[in-house]
Amino acid sequence: MEASQLKNKMPAAALAFRGYNLTNLGRTPELLSAPAYAPILEDFLARASWVCREVSGRKVDLIDRVRRMEETSLDTYDEAIALVVAVELAQLAILRECFDVDYVQAKLAYGYSLGEISALIAGGMVEMEAALRIPLSLADDCVELAADVTLGVLFTRKGELPLDQVRRQCLAINEEGRGVIGMSTILSPNSALLLGQGDTLDRFAVRINDVVKERVYLRKNDGRWPPLHTPITWRHNIPNRASQLMHTMAVANEPPKPPVFSLVTGQADYNPLDCRATLGRWIDHPQRLWDAVYATLSQGVETVIHVGPAPNILPATFRRLTENVESQLKASLGLRAVSGMVTRPWIKRLLPARSALLRAPSLSHVVLEDWLLEKHE
Numbered sequence: 547m548e549a550s551q552l553k554n555k556m557p558a559a560a561l562a563f564r565g566y567n568l569t570n571l572g573r574t575p576e577l578l579s580a581p582a583y584a585p586i587l588e589d590f591l592a593r594a595s596w597v598c599r600e601v602s603g604r605k606v607d608l609i610d611r612v613r614r615m616e617e618t619s620l621d622t623y624d625e626a627i628a629l630v631v632a633v634e635l636a637q638l639a640i641l642r643e644c645f646d647v648d649y650v651q652a653k654l655a656y657g658y659s660l661g662e663i664s665a666l667i668a669g670g671m672v673e674m675e676a677a678l679r680i681p682l683s684l685a686d687d688c689v690e691l692a693a694d695v696t697l698g699v700l701f702t703r704k705g706e707l708p709l710d711q712v713r714r715q716c717l718a719i720n721e722e723g724r725g726v727i728g729m730s731t732i733l734s735p736n737s738a739l740l741l742g743q744g745d746t747l748d749r750f751a752v753r754i755n756d757v758v759k760e761r762v763y764l765r766k767n768d769g770r771w772p773p774l775h776t777p778i779t780w781r782h783n784i785p786n787r788a789s790q791l792m793h794t795m796a797v798a799n800e801p802p803k804p805p806v807f808s809l810v811t812g813q814a815d816y817n818p819l820d821c822r823a824t825l826g827r828w829i830d831h832p833q834r835l836w837d838a839v840y841a842t843l844s845q846g847v848e849t850v851i852h853v854g855p856a857p858n859i860l861p862a863t864f865r866r867l868t869e870n871v872e873s874q875l876k877a878s879l880g881l882r883a884v885s886g887m888v889t890r891p892w893i894k895r896l897l898p899a900r901s902a903l904l905r906a907p908s909l910s911h912v913v914l915e916d917w918l919l920e921k922h923e
Contacts, residue, residue, distance in 0.1 A: 547912065549645040549921065552849075555910075556647065560654040560847040561668070561804065562838075563634050563661030564854035568769050570626045572855025573915045574633050575615045580922045582644055587636045590674075594632035597675050598624055601682040608632065620692060620770055624685035627660060631678055634664040634854045637914045645921065649804070653847055654814065656807040656838045658731075658859050659774060662828060669802025671821060676795045680788055680825075687782040688772035694725075695778060697767040698747045701737040705760040712738065715754050719746050720777070728776030731833040733863060738832075740764070741773045779830045789826035797821045812837035839863055842909070844902040849910045857913060868906045 547555075577583050591608040598606040602624050611618075611625065618626035641647045649668065657665040663681070667674045700707065709732070716727045719742075727742035727750055740747060751764040779785055797818050805814040810827045812834045842850060852861055 547910075547917070549647055552645075552851075552912065552917075553647045555849045556649065556651040557653060558846060558848040559652045560656070560842050560850050561638075561649060561652050561665065562850050562852050562857070562860045563655070563657030563664045563668075564630070564852070564857040564860065565657065565659030565661045566623075566626055566630060566772070567856075567858060570618050570630050570855055571612065571615065572633070572857075573919060574612050574629075574855050576919055577633075577637075577640075577915060578609070578612050580919070582922065583640050583918065586639050586643060587633070590632040590636035590639070591629075593675065594628035594678060597678045598628040598682055601679055602685075620689055620772075623689050623692075623772060624682050627681050627685060628678060630660055630854060631664050631667070631674065634661070635668060635674060637853055637918065638668055640918055641914065649851075652804040652851070654807055654841065654845060655802070655804045656809060656841075658809065658835060659833060661854065662806070662809055663825075664853070665806045666802055666816065666821070666825075669804060669806050669816075670800075671798050671802040671806070671816060672795060680791045680795065683791060684782075684784050684788060685772075687784060688774065688779070691778055691781060692770045692772045694743050695741055695771055695773045696747055697730075697769065697771045698740045698742065698751075699733075699737065699765045699767070700729075700740050701763055701765075702760050703736075703763070706735040707738055707762070708758050708760070709738070711754065711758050712740075715750055715757070716740075718753070719749055726776070726778045726781070728773075728778060729832045730773070730775040732836050733859075734836050734839075734867070741771060741776045741778060743773075743778060774829060775831060775833050777830055785826060785829040788829050789822065792822040792825060795822065807838050807841050809833040809835060809838055814841070835859070835863065839867065840902065843905045847909070849912060851912045851914055853914050855915060861911060861913070864906065864909065864911065867903065868909075871903060871906045 578587050588609055595606045595608045606625055608629050638649045655665040655669060663677050666672050667677055712729060720726050725743035725746040727746035729738050730741045731739040747766060754762050773779055799818050801817050806816045807814040808824055810824055810831050
């Protein structure tokens, strides 16, 4: 796709920002090696390094880290936060300054976990340095809590996840006082992410199938994860402390451009009055990723631009949805015919309420770092 084509597609595009992961460099070293991109990327990395140094009191040089191709780890969680946000914003700045593609014209923006903060910064709602200071100030406590926290992928093979039962079992385990467990992300109607202390995931896996009809499976991850978007953060009063820090964070007088769909509220409802309150809930409330996916399909988005180093969860979610839709349609009408049908109001009224899901195979996806490097070559 040429720059002129991407520019024309922007009014019907969604910006999808990635969040923290176990690996966070992606193709950033390649971007930094590109002469046209390096000054822009270095500026954002230097600014993020400065905030990280100010908050942590430790030596931080993200430019040097990228040049050495040294990955972040849980021990350098604060640097990972700063790196991801800086790279996401730098990619968009490169897109605008080097290719005259103004991302502000996009129809919608959203971000998974840390990506929501990047989306707000990109949309002009908050300044990068002020916004970064808050998660960086709480990073060490998040790392401490991660010491005994395990991530689990919860899913069913046929039906939908019984979310009310999932919540009930989490609450019942928490009442026992032997560790806290919480749902951190709703990935899709049949899958979610859980974070739990100690053996809480094991206890959950045993109990959930005693109370549900559809068989539920839990696959544990080997890594250790900061327990954001769960009640585990209450242990160090992280949500309240974040909200207190936000009192002095300047917020723009206008909503973000493009509008930011919040994975906390499930709406594109960020505004000057409620921005701090929503970000306060962002700390310990589950991420409603599936709501953002459906909003993408139902609001007429045609292109999803994945922002950040090596985006993973959002592209994978769209890919699985596309595969599922294609599988369902394979034995019936042609995919192109159905994709065209759902854009016609008369037939859309006749189809089920979730007919927008049929648009998934027609979406185009652009991984921004790949696109930038392709154009540089």
